[in-house]
Amino acid sequence: MKSYRIHYQRIFYIFILLVGGSWIWISRVPSALTSSDRIAAPQESFSAPDFRLATLGGDEITLSDLLGYPVIINFWASWCPPCRAEMPAFQQVYEEYQDRGLIIAAVNATNQDSRSDAVDFAATNYLTFPILLDISGSASRSYNLHSLPTTVFVDREGVIQKIIIGGPIPVPLIRVEIEKLFQDNPNVPNN
Amino acid sequence: MFPTINLGPLSLPAPELILLMGFWLGSTFSERNAKQFNVDPLILDKVLWITLLAGIIGARLSYIARSPFAFKGNLLAIISLNPDLLDPAGGMLISAVIGLFYLFKQHISVKSFLDSLSPFLGVMALALSLSNFASGSGFGTATVLPWGIELWGMIRHPVQIYYIIGGILTLFFLLRFFQSKNYQPGLIFTSFLSMTSGYRIFIGGFQDTKLVIFSGIRLSQVIAWAILAISLYILRNQIFPAGKEVIHAP
Numbered sequence: 001m002k003s004y005r006i007h008y009q010r011i012f013y014i015f016i017l018l019v020g021g022s023w024i025w026i027s028r029v030p031s032a033l034t035s036s037d038r039i040a041a042p043q044e045s046f047s048a049p050d051f052r053l054a055t056l057g058g059d060e061i062t063l064s065d066l067l068g069y070p071v072i073i074n075f076w077a078s079w080c081p082p083c084r085a086e087m088p089a090f091q092q093v094y095e096e097y098q099d100r101g102l103i104i105a106a107v108n109a110t111n112q113d114s115r116s117d118a119v120d121f122a123a124t125n126y127l128t129f130p131i132l133l134d135i136s137g138s139a140s141r142s143y144n145l146h147s148l149p150t151t152v153f154v155d156r157e158g159v160i161q162k163i164i165i166g167g168p169i170p171v172p173l174i175r176v177e178i179e180k181l182f183q184d185n186p187n188v189p190n191n
Numbered sequence: 192m193f194p195t196i197n198l199g200p201l202s203l204p205a206p207e208l209i210l211l212m213g214f215w216l217g218s219t220f221s222e223r224n225a226k227q228f229n230v231d232p233l234i235l236d237k238v239l240w241i242t243l244l245a246g247i248i249g250a251r252l253s254y255i256a257r258s259p260f261a262f263k264g265n266l267l268a269i270i271s272l273n274p275d276l277l278d279p280a281g282g283m284l285i286s287a288v289i290g291l292f293y294l295f296k297q298h299i300s301v302k303s304f305l306d307s308l309s310p311f312l313g314v315m316a317l318a319l320s321l322s323n324f325a326s327g328s329g330f331g332t333a334t335v336l337p338w339g340i341e342l343w344g345m346i347r348h349p350v351q352i353y354y355i356i357g358g359i360l361t362l363f364f365l366l367r368f369f370q371s372k373n374y375q376p377g378l379i380f381t382s383f384l385s386m387t388s389g390y391r392i393f394i395g396g397f398q399d400t401k402l403v404i405f406s407g408i409r410l411s412q413v414i415a416w417a418i419l420a421i422s423l424y425i426l427r428n429q430i431f432p433a434g435k436e437v438i439h440a441p
Contacts, residue, residue, distance in 0.1 A: 009430070013423045020392045020416050027396025028407035029332075041343040043327060045401055146195040147204075164275055165194065165204060170268035172261035173275050179258075 042143040044163055048073070048154045051139040053107065053132040056119055061105065061130060064158065070181035071103045072174070073152040075134075075145055078108070078117040083149040086168035087125050093174045094129045102178060104129035109148060111137035153177045192327040192342065206322040207274065213318020214243070217311035224369060228307040228376075234299065235307055241293055246286030253281020302377030309365055309383040316387060317358040324351035332399045348397040357390035375429045381422050388419040 040049045048071075052062040063071070074090060076083035087106075094104050108118040110133045122131050134140055143152065151169060153162040162177050196203045218239050222232040254276050255262060255269060262268060268276065294301055323329035331339075331348030339346040364386060368379055395412040402410040 006427075009427060013427060016389070016423065017416070017420055020389070020419060023392060023396055024408060024412045024416060027409075027412075029400070029403055029409060030407060039344040043330075043343050046343060144194075146197075170271045170273055170276065171265045172258065172268045173271075173273060175261040176258045179261075 042152070042160070042163070044160050046160055048152065048158055048160050049139075049142040051107075051134075051142060053134055053139060056122060056131045056133065061132060063105070063154075066103055066105075067158050068156055069101045069103045070156055070178065071105060071154040072178070073143075073154065074104065074106045075109055075140060075143065075148060075150045075152075076106055077113040077148050078121040079113060080148045082167035084121070086149060087121075087127065089169060089171045089174060090129070091125065091127055092171055093178060096175075097178055100182065102181075105132055106130070107132045107134050107139055109137070109140050109145065110135045111140065153181055155181045193325050194327065205325040209322040209325055210315075210318050213315050213321075217314030217318070220314055221307055221309075221311035224310055225307045227369060228303045228379075230299065230303055230307040234297065235304070238290055238293055238304070239311070242286040242290040245289035246282040247277070249285025249289075250277035250279060250282025253278035253285070257281070300376060302380070305377060305380035309380050310362070313358060313362040313365055313383060313387075317355060317362070320351050320354035320358060324349075324355070329354075330399055331397050334397075347399070350394055350398045353394045353397065354390075357387075357394055361386045361390065378426070378429050381426045381429060385419055385422040385426060388415040388422065391415040392419065 038047060040047045042049060048063060050062065050064045052060055054060050063073075072090070074083075074086075076087070078084070090104055090106065094102065106127065106129060108115075108131055110118065115133060115135075118131060118133065121127075132139075143150065147165050149167040149169075151164045151167070152160055153164075155161050161181060164173075164177075193205050196205050196208065218236065221239075222235055225232040225235045251269070257278060291301070294304055320329075327342060329351055330342050331350035331353075333345050334348045335346070336348070338349065340349045341347075361383060365379065365383055368374070368382065392412050392415045395409055395415060398409070398411070400409055400411065404410050404413060
């Protein structure tokens with residue numbers, strides 16, 4: 001009696017494993033569905049939503065024009081203590097990686113800050129990377145900005161590799177994420 | 192999707208808070224049932240906290256070991272409170288090693304301990320799915336089904352909800368199992384493992400991921416299948432063991 005139960009149980013387990021294996025094969029990802037990087041969304045592995053914003057100097061920068069370069073987008077405001085605390089870290093890594101093509105776009109949430117405070121802060125901290133002014137809040141909205149600071153690491157193909165909500169971000173973490181941006185898609189030429 | 196909980200000027204990260212709540216609820220749940228498995232609730236509590244601490248320290252050490260260049264000139268960052276400076280895989284490995292070492296040192300049966308740990312793991316699996324739902328990660332593939340949710344530019348399977356349902360059913364099964372009078376040590380844990388890997392294989396088929404091995408086969412499903420195969424093999428030996436070692440629940 002027991003040997004029959006063992007026998008049927010063995011068949012049942014093999015059946016479960018076969019069904020599981022078949023489902024894995026049937027439900028495998030079609031190539032079209034793996035291309036989430038073609039959809040623009042503020043989420044890791046998706047294409048970074050595009051924006052066109054003015055710099056403090058009056059020039060305009062469009063994110064999609066920066067394809068080919070690793071980009072760090074940092075949303076900040078001058079009244080936000082962790083944003084203020086982490087800015088020197090960004091300046092430090094910018095100086096380290098600028099020659100390799102790293103771009104830092106510090107997007108000031110001007111719709112909830114003042115332009116003059118942003119200018120003062122950038123000057124006081126000797127920030128040399130572009131400070132962009134999100135006056136209408138359109139970029140903040142397209143990135144679903146819930147909290148300041150928020151930092152988005154975008155690779156050379158324009159795909160979001162990492163989003164860090166909150167801060168201050170220490171230098172080692174920024175370095176590790178930058179190195180990943182340089183490692184991803186090494187075949188993409190650095191312009 | 193609710194990545195942050197705003198309380199006045201405070202902005203709290205919802206996914207991390209959910210995981211913390213899960214740890215607290217899960218450990219309470221496991222401690223309440225520990226005696227049923229001849230495990231001292233205080234010992235269980237101690238092991239959970241030791242492994243958590245070992246996991247956090249291990250995850251930081253593993254992160255440093257993998258990227259020593261990053262800390263050059265910034266040694267103080269080693270003690271940074273930033274949770275992104277952690278390597279989860281390294282942390283889990285170190286946590287498991289320390290936990291097992293402690294169990295052996297205290298002469299606690301690993302099988303009974305794993306049984307008593309199952310409710311904790313079940314609640315943590317639920318918390319992880321809820322945390323993914325809050326952050327919007329671990330999302331599903333496109334669907335036209337009426338219960339699809341709008342997420343990241345299209346209507347998608349709410350896989351996080353599917354996982355929550357799978358987790359609740361598994362917990363319900365475990366609760367029923369606790370009422371059973373006779374069981375082999377380790378049987379509850381193995382059953383939990385096989386049920387969890389089973390629903391993860393099925394629901395994983397609706398999850399959008401780039402972690403595929405070949406021909407679009409998802410890595411997560413293959414890992415779940417391997418765990419299912421191992422747990423079914425152990426389960427078969429537990430139900431029809433060579434020797435008999437049966438616990439009679441009080």
